[in-house]
Amino acid sequence: MLQYHAIGADGSHSISYPRLTELSDGTILATAAYSGDHPPHFPIFASEDGGATWEWRSNLTDQVNGLGFGSQPALAELTFNLGIFKAGTVLASGNSAGANGTNIDLYASTDKGETWKFISNVARGSAPSTQNGNPCIWEPFILPTNNTVGVFYSDQRDPLHGQKLSHQVSTDLKNWGDVVNDVAYPLYTDRPGMTVIDYIPPLKKWILVHEFPGGDSWSGAGYPVYYRLADSPFDFRYAYGYPIVFNGVQPSSSPYVVWTPEGGINGTIVVSDADHQSVFTNRANGQPDQWEKHNSPQPKAYSRALHIFSKENSRLMILGAGNFPGVDPPGTNRPLYASVVEIQDILRNKPG
Template sequence: MRLSLPTIFSFAVASAALPQPHGPPDPDSPKPFSTFSNRVIWTPPKGGRAMYPRHAELRDGTLLVTANVFGLTGGPGNLPIFPIFESKDGGVTFQWISNLTDQVNGWGMVAQPALYELRKPLGGFKSGTILASGNSWSNNGTRIDLYASTDKARTWQFVSHVAAGGRPNTTNGATPVWEPFLLAYEDELIVYYSDQRDPKHGQKLAHQRSRDLKTWGPVVNDVAYDEYLARPGMTVVAYIPPLKKWILVYELPVGNSSSHGVNYPVHYRLADDPRKFDSAEHIPIVINTKNGTVAPNASPYVVWSPVGGPKGTIVVSDADRSAVYVNTAGADPDKWEIKEVGQPEAYSRALHVFEKRPEHLMVLGGDTFDGNGVGALVNSVLDVRKVLDGDWKPEPDPKPPACKAA
């Protein structure tokens, strides 16, 4: 969470109706489950901006995508909502199938969505249930809430409040909560988030766990620094099978200082257990190139692909470059490389490696933090092998898809 959010906090927007269905898919569209570059999933109403996209791949290969869209309201009270889009062809075409709305606070679902499919029964919900979270906020406070869908994301029900904090304010000393990330592990749901409520820290990363999805355990620190001005933020976690370890990536601004030429340098931690990052070593991603030192900046995301050698490939994205950062040496701090993928920089881009096509990497983006980017929800699906070899080339798609409404 960047330290200044004037655009985000001014979220009073005009209502935007769901788009009407369009005609059949364009025959010139990329083939299903193929690779492509910078394909528009959906363009918000005039003046709207899609940011902070998130996704989940379901067991049957269906892909769900959402984002917070400043400029889009609906549901009870005409409040901010998260639109939910579905793809059955590997991200080539999408249909708008539902909206995640605030059912309990009267504040709207404003920012920082998260999606996750349960692969085992948990908390009274069957395998295949889709969980969603996000930040519902107003001047009265911030709340990370949990919702569930038992019908493939067509309808949603409120499950529980996970964490609550003060009003949305990034000033040190304020007490909001931000940026949930969901992970099921050992018959519990872990909800990671950024937490400003601890008076010892301007901000820290923490998590809470639940077995019934309604009652939540104590706040457990994941990343907390002795220096009060340090503000680790934006937890994303992935598993690296060859290492039998979990990786957590986060941004680390410290006051007004910079590190390695950026103000929100990306760090990572490795742990045997995704509940025990707090004691792990913190490692910055720094890359020495022929043109000097490069470091990723802000809103990182991380995934792992088995492609790229015996240890596979760790892929990290940031907010400020069209490239990604890769490591085929088991997270060795000296072995990071920067690789171009051609999708424009965006605030909190998301990455995904497809389960049945692990050589395919999706890069999911939207607008920049400052509103200087695309504005639309955009994805690319790339071949990891070509990215690693450095011979990635853009695959232009001159005709955007027709995203159908529910």
């Protein structure tokens, strides 16, 4: 097991909501929401040795809105040529938010995260507020696939839904298609949020996880985690949503999902949440009654990120940082903190 602190917090700065992506050369880029500076920005860190050591590489700054980047970063590498952008281009987004609105903009780096350039606006909303009826947007997730890039996000702009999950797609990174629903429940006050997606090769399906305040909870989970399976990452609106449950315990809030070929003929789906140090696993292609809960070495945190290494797919990186405001005692400063562990070591821990 490997553990490393990439950056610390202090009395005037906090760090949360970590995100990462692995480049085609094996470099890991990581970032997080880093509050305390004005305007806020996303620090970009790089590891070229599988997470053993990290160095600061750049800051992703807001170049167009005058608001900064204060929350909800997203990273991905373009693995194919798209428009004028070559494979290997690093894509980044986040919520550039303030009194003037919420903005999900796309940035690109052609030098592995050393420098960044604004490319386009994907979506805009009003100033941030979680009150139903306030038409703002949150929590982008970038997915390059099949000569298309999709940006998925939480969307409060629809008068029929307090919040829903939406996406838009582009084939040139400059022009974006219509808003498409991914998860939209008929009860107005339901608020599905925080899309993360991965592919399950043995099943030939995609999995989407989201938190679901308002969803069924048998364990007291305030934001129970649900998942859907679909043939296309752009067709989750046709899929059924299942809660993750193990022995009456449900993951809650800010989920993340990855798939690894380790763990059996079906591989293993791994899900993280904010309320548990453990991870939830499924080795039965997502069958609802086959979830397990296994301890992990990484402390619980708000919106931990998971990653399976492309060339060492038995290894799981868990990237964490601070908890949601109010969870920790005043004065608690949690760093951006990476753990790398073998999947088989996770699975050997007794479920429970």
